Amino acid sequence: MARTRAATTTPERPQGQSDNPENETVQAPPAPRRKPGQARPNQPPMFGGLSGSRRNVLDLDDFSKEEIEHILLSADGMNEVLSRDVRKTPTLRGKTILTLFFENSTRTRVSFEQAGKVLGADVINVSASASSVSKGESLLNTVRTLEAMKIDVLVMRHPHSGAPYFVASKIDAAVVNAGDGTHAHPTQSLLDLYTMRRHLGDIAGKKVTIIGDLHFSRVARSDVWGLRKMGAEVTVCGPPTLLPYGLRPGTEQDESAAFTGVKVVDRVEEALEGADVVMALRIQRERQDSGNLPDLREYSKLYGINSERLALASPGALLMHPGPMNEGIEISSDVAHGAQAVIEEQVSNGVAIRMAVLYMLCARSRGGE
Amino acid sequence: MSKPIAITGGRVIDPAQGIDRLADVLLKDGVVQAVTDAPGNAPDGYEVIDATGLVVAPGFIDIHTHLREPGLEHKETIATGTRAAAAGGFTTICAMPNTEPNQDNASTVEWVLRTGREQGVVRVLAIGAVTLERAGKRLVEMAELADAGVIGFSDDGNPVADPNIMRQALTYSQVTGLPIINHCEEPSIAGAGQMQMGVIASHLGLAGVPSEAETVMVERDIALAELTGGRLHIAHLSTRRAVEAVRRAKERGLRVTAEATPHHVSITDAWVYGLGGATPDDGALSTVAYDTNTKVNPPLRTNDDVDAVVEGLADGTIDMIATDHAPHAATDKECTYQEAAHGISNIETAFGSCMVPVHAGTLSLEDLIERMTAAPARFLGRELGSLKPGLPADVVVLDPASEWTVDPSAFFSKGKNTPLAGTTLKGRVVTTLYAGEVVHEAGVAVE
Numbered sequence: 001m002a003r004t005r006a007a008t009t010t011p012e013r014p015q016g017q018s019d020n021p022e023n024e025t026v027q028a029p030p031a032p033r034r035k036p037g038q039a040r041p042n043q044p045p046m047f048g049g050l051s052g053s054r055r056n057v058l059d060l061d062d063f064s065k066e067e068i069e070h071i072l073l074s075a076d077g078m079n080e081v082l083s084r085d086v087r088k089t090p091t092l093r094g095k096t097i098l099t100l101f102f103e104n105s106t107r108t109r110v111s112f113e114q115a116g117k118v119l120g121a122d123v124i125n126v127s128a129s130a131s132s133v134s135k136g137e138s139l140l141n142t143v144r145t146l147e148a149m150k151i152d153v154l155v156m157r158h159p160h161s162g163a164p165y166f167v168a169s170k171i172d173a174a175v176v177n178a179g180d181g182t183h184a185h186p187t188q189s190l191l192d193l194y195t196m197r198r199h200l201g202d203i204a205g206k207k208v209t210i211i212g213d214l215h216f217s218r219v220a221r222s223d224v225w226g227l228r229k230m231g232a233e234v235t236v237c238g239p240p241t242l243l244p245y246g247l248r249p250g251t252e253q254d255e256s257a258a259f260t261g262v263k264v265v266d267r268v269e270e271a272l273e274g275a276d277v278v279m280a281l282r283i284q285r286e287r288q289d290s291g292n293l294p295d296l297r298e299y300s301k302l303y304g305i306n307s308e309r310l311a312l313a314s315p316g317a318l319l320m321h322p323g324p325m326n327e328g329i330e331i332s333s334d335v336a337h338g339a340q341a342v343i344e345e346q347v348s349n350g351v352a353i354r355m356a357v358l359y360m361l362c363a364r365s366r367g368g369e
Numbered sequence: 370m371s372k373p374i375a376i377t378g379g380r381v382i383d384p385a386q387g388i389d390r391l392a393d394v395l396l397k398d399g400v401v402q403a404v405t406d407a408p409g410n411a412p413d414g415y416e417v418i419d420a421t422g423l424v425v426a427p428g429f430i431d432i433h434t435h436l437r438e439p440g441l442e443h444k445e446t447i448a449t450g451t452r453a454a455a456a457g458g459f460t461t462i463c464a465m466p467n468t469e470p471n472q473d474n475a476s477t478v479e480w481v482l483r484t485g486r487e488q489g490v491v492r493v494l495a496i497g498a499v500t501l502e503r504a505g506k507r508l509v510e511m512a513e514l515a516d517a518g519v520i521g522f523s524d525d526g527n528p529v530a531d532p533n534i535m536r537q538a539l540t541y542s543q544v545t546g547l548p549i550i551n552h553c554e555e556p557s558i559a560g561a562g563q564m565q566m567g568v569i570a571s572h573l574g575l576a577g578v579p580s581e582a583e584t585v586m587v588e589r590d591i592a593l594a595e596l597t598g599g600r601l602h603i604a605h606l607s608t609r610r611a612v613e614a615v616r617r618a619k620e621r622g623l624r625v626t627a628e629a630t631p632h633h634v635s636i637t638d639a640w641v642y643g644l645g646g647a648t649p650d651d652g653a654l655s656t657v658a659y660d661t662n663t664k665v666n667p668p669l670r671t672n673d674d675v676d677a678v679v680e681g682l683a684d685g686t687i688d689m690i691a692t693d694h695a696p697h698a699a700t701d702k703e704c705t706y707q708e709a710a711h712g713i714s715n716i717e718t719a720f721g722s723c724m725v726p727v728h729a730g731t732l733s734l735e736d737l738i739e740r741m742t743a744a745p746a747r748f749l750g751r752e753l754g755s756l757k758p759g760l761p762a763d764v765v766v767l768d769p770a771s772e773w774t775v776d777p778s779a780f781f782s783k784g785k786n787t788p789l790a791g792t793t794l795k796g797r798v799v800t801t802l803y804a805g806e807v808v809h810e811a812g813v814a815v816e
Contacts, residue, residue: 062653140703160705161574162659169656181707183574221574245571256568257652 056168056175057357059184060225061258068229072194074356075349081118082352092121095362098146099125099155101178102163107323107347108178108188112155115354121362124151139163140170147171153361156180161218174361182216188322189222191353193230195346196277199318204231209271209313211303212281212330213242213292214259219322220281221258228261235263237271238281238303241292268303275313279320280305280331296329306332310340318342371806373397375411376764379420383427384739385746385755394425396762399805404756418807420766423799426738427754428460428491428763430745432520433550433604433628433691434716436462436493439480440469445696445783447481450716451489453694453782455809457716458798460763461492461745461753462694466503467525473498473509475517482518491803492763494749499524499538499549505531508538515545520749521602523550526666526711528586530556535590539599548600548626548748553586553611554578554667563706565638565668572652573641573659575706578668580608587611591618594625602748603627605693607667609677616686626748628691629678631715631722634732638669640788641706661702661709662788665695679726682740683733689744690723690737692716696784714784718775720767721794727769728795734769762805771797 060068081089097116099109109125116123128142137145143154153174156164161181168175179185196203208227214220214236221244227234236259240249246256247264265271272278287293310319319331319341327333335341376394381404383389388404393411395402411417431454437445445453447464454462464481466472472481478495485493497519501507505527514522522542529535529551538549559582564570566577587603591614594601606612606627618625639646641664643657663669670678681687695712702709715722723741726732746754753761772795777785801809 056656058656059654061651062655138700138704139708158705160707163705165654165656165659166661166705181574182576215571218574245566245577246568254568256571257648258568258572260652 054360056164056177057186057361058164058168058175058177060186060189060222060229063226063229065229065231068190068193068226071190071353071356071360072197074359075194075352078352078355078359079349081355082348087118088120089118090120091359092116092119092362095121095152096150097121097123097153097155097358098151099123099178100128100143100146101126101157102128103157103159103179105157105179107350108157111347111350112176112178112354112358114351115358118351119355119359121152121358139167143167143171147173153358176357176361179218181218182221183218184222185218186222187350187354187357188219189226190357191346191350192223192279192320192322193226194349194353195320195342196318198349199342200276203227205233206276207233207235207274207314208277208279209235209237209275210279210281211236211268211271211305212238213283213287214238214247214281215242215244216284216287217281223279224259224262233263234261235265235271235275237265237268239293239299242287268309269312272309272312275317277318277320278305278310278313279322282322282324283326283330296326300329304330304332305335307335307338310335316340320346323347372416373402373414374418374762374802374805375415376418376420376425376766377411378408379423379425379766381425381756382735382738383742383756384735385427385743386757388756389735394756394764396764396802396805399762401756401758401760401762403758418766418800422768424734424767424769426765426767427742427756428765428801428803429458429720429741430461430749430754431459431692431694431716431719432463432496432689432745432748433693434462434464435467435693435695435712436464436481437696438468438484439477443698443783444701446488447484447493448488448490449781449783450694450696451485451491451493453714453716453780455490455801455803456781456798457692457719458765458767458801459491459716459719460761460765460801460803461494462716463494463496463520465525466496466498466523471498471503472496472519473501473503475510475513478514478517478519490808492761494518494520496520496550497522499529500534503527505529505534508534508541511542511545511547515547519547521548521550523604524552526552528552528554528556532589532593536593536597539593539597539601543599546600548602550602550604551586551590552604552666553583553590555582555585558582558585562668563664564641565670567638567671569638569641573654575641575659580610580670580674583608583667584610584614587614591615591623591625594618594623595621598624600624601626605630605633605667605691606681606687607633607670607678608674612677612681612686616681616684619686626688627681627686628689629682629687630691630693631719632665632669632713633667633678634675634682634690635722635725636669636788637672637675640669645792659706660788661704661706662713662786662790664702664706664709664711665693665713666711676731679731682726683731683736687740689740689748690719691745692719694719694782695786696782697786698783699785702786712786713788714777714780714782714786717780717782718787718789718794720798721773721775721796722789724769724794724796762802764802765798766800768797768799770795771799773797
């Protein structure tokens with residue numbers, strides 16, 4: 001197939017990965033107890049390092065590899081905090097984090113809330129879809145009103161691509177993009193990278209295969225940015241109607257900045273060959289009505305990840321999904337809860353990553369400008 | 370009557386008469402008296418406007434202007450819109466029908482024309498709707514609107530989507546002799562698109578409008594014009610394939626005309642990045658991205674489309690420039706890209722934008738002026754757009770080489786919505802005269 005690159009040889013599994021699948025679901029690195037003030041060897045730079053200059057986290061496109069690595073390292077320290085009996089630090093005491101969600105979400109909102117609370121910040125949750133917007137208040141006036149009540153970080157989800165960029169240009173508080181339309185979801189990408197790194201070690205050179213609706217997926221866009229920065233090889237596969245411009249048939253002459261260097265493979269079996277990571281994306285039911293898909297049954301038949309297909313990937317390849325899953329459609333139940341799945345771990349790691357992100361931004365606001 | 374005026378020493382370009390020479394232009398009693406054979410012959414008793422080193426041309430004509438009044442006076446009024454037009458060198462503008470109420474009835478049309486006469490700084494003509502409430506269902510009373518003075522029919526931003534209604538409109542409008550002006554964009558293909566489909570839309574995660582949304586309806590309307598013998602005018606042609614379609618239609622002798630906007634000959638979809646047309650380093654967006662002032666319909670297209678539109682203007686496939694001046698209030702653009710209103714306030718920057726291809730060498734200044742004067746006058750079927758003796762003394766003095774920086778806060782238009790803020794344009798309107806009166810002088814307040 002012309003658009004397929006040759007499969008790479010199976011990379012050597014990093015140390016720490018045994019053949020025993022149970023070991024692959026261990027959630028945190030060994031976290032030795034320590035007394036307050038006692039320095040730990042190889043302490044992750046949880047409270048120092050590169051932080052201080054970044055104002056917002058809107059996507060990973062403006063992150064350097066070093067900055068991403070710093071956050072991943074910082075998340076190790078956050079995971080250590082999360083593994084304690086008393087999951088509370090005073091680090092962000094006196095800071096106020098506001099989550100403002102214009103779309104329904106459970107996992108992302110709770111993840112940010114938990115992250116802020118573990119770090120000692122005050123967290124206010126606003127579900128905007130049903131409040132001010134229905135009263136006709138503009139997004140700009142909504143965020144200005146909320147900022148006037150003194151907040152340090154605005155965590156925002158909005159159904160329109162670019163909404164957090166607009167807000168960030170208008171307010172002083174740090175803005176974290178918790179998902180904007182079909183554009184970006186940077187903290188999801190960071191937690192995906194973190195989960196991969198914990199299992200695979202260095203992500204550079206690893207083959208990551210993303211299956212499904214790339215066109216409408218903010219997760220995929222941010223993942224591709226993050227994976228490219230970290231030097232992974234990204235392969236994608238999905239229905240031609242759900243591939244983004246630049247990857248879709250007939251558009252390959254134009255290289256998209258968001259998908260530079262990404263390989264497209266037509267058949268899922270081929271895309272999975274030798275993959276170190278298999279990521280199944282959520283398929284939205286409304287794609288049937290918009291003419292993008294005949295139905296979910298055919299999608300599942302062509303692109304669903306099941307045990308036979310997963311067996312085509314590298315032995316012990318990680319199976320990931322950003323959630324929430326449509327079990328039996330893009331992912332079969334047996335593999336979704338099987339030995340290779342790290343989907344729940346992604347959720348746990350999400351808290352650590354968001355702690356690292358919130359800490360980084362608050363360190364900046366504390367440091368002054 | 371004010372004193373007669375002599376505009377002296379300029380390069381007079383009047384394409385309708387084939388004039389392109391150094392000459393004086395004499396204006397008296399609100400009409401053109403003469404274009405002299407050579408400069409330096411201004412008679413005594415004339416007020417002199419020295420145009421040495423400048424270009425003197427007939428006042429521009431815009432057949433696609435949104436004046437917003439009645440109903441949307443927070444965006445623009447006939448008074449502010451005509452003042453902005455004067456600043457842009459336009460002396461005749463055609464008010465689009467998407468007002469509230471719509472210009473789908475004679476009394477609204479008459480109100481617009483009367484208000485234009487009473488409050489306008491330049492000539493205001495009106496365009497009627499094709500269908501009631503521009504809803505695409507029932508034709509307006511075209512004969513009555515024609516009697517009220519409309520110069521054509523358009524549902525403006527609403528394409529006449531139903532092919533049979535378009536067919537009937539092209540047929541029935543022949544009782545008036547007036548054109549059907551269509552915004553050609555197939556809605557089922559354009560869908561919820563926010564900008565031109567392509568790598569930039571994909572990068573930004575914005576839904577894309579494929580060029581084919583325009584092509585499909587342009588081809589459809591050309592077929593229907595051929596079927597009906599009706600007079601079709603295609604608004605704001607913006608894609609290569611659509612330009613080619615119009616070129617073929619004209620070769621077959623169909624009654625098809627087309628216009629292009631200043632933005633579709635000068636800027637591209639890359640402007641959505643908010644970097645003045647540049648692409649961000651390493652693809653990393655900043656908070657200037659998603660510039661809502663670039664949101665316009667049809668969307669800003671690719672470089673190749675811009676080239677094709679300029680080629681179409683140069684070879685006459687596209688008959689004329691029309692601004693699609695679309696002023697909006699700040700709140701209409703201070704929002705997400707998806708929420709933002711379509712349109713650019715551009716009547717004051719139109720000449721500078723249209724000079725981009727002239728300075729690039731792809732369009733001649735003479736042709737540009739023809740597309741802004743003689744061509745729209747032919748389209749209107751009125752004795753305008755020329756410096757023939759006896760015609761209204763509508764004149765513009767231009768400095769094609771003058772560079773200026775766009776400052777929307779200095780616009781006369783209420784609409785400050787332009788992606789060109791801070792951009793340097795080369796080509797400036799120096800003085801505008803309407804019916805023999807100075808209505809705009811660059812840098813000088815005119816009562």
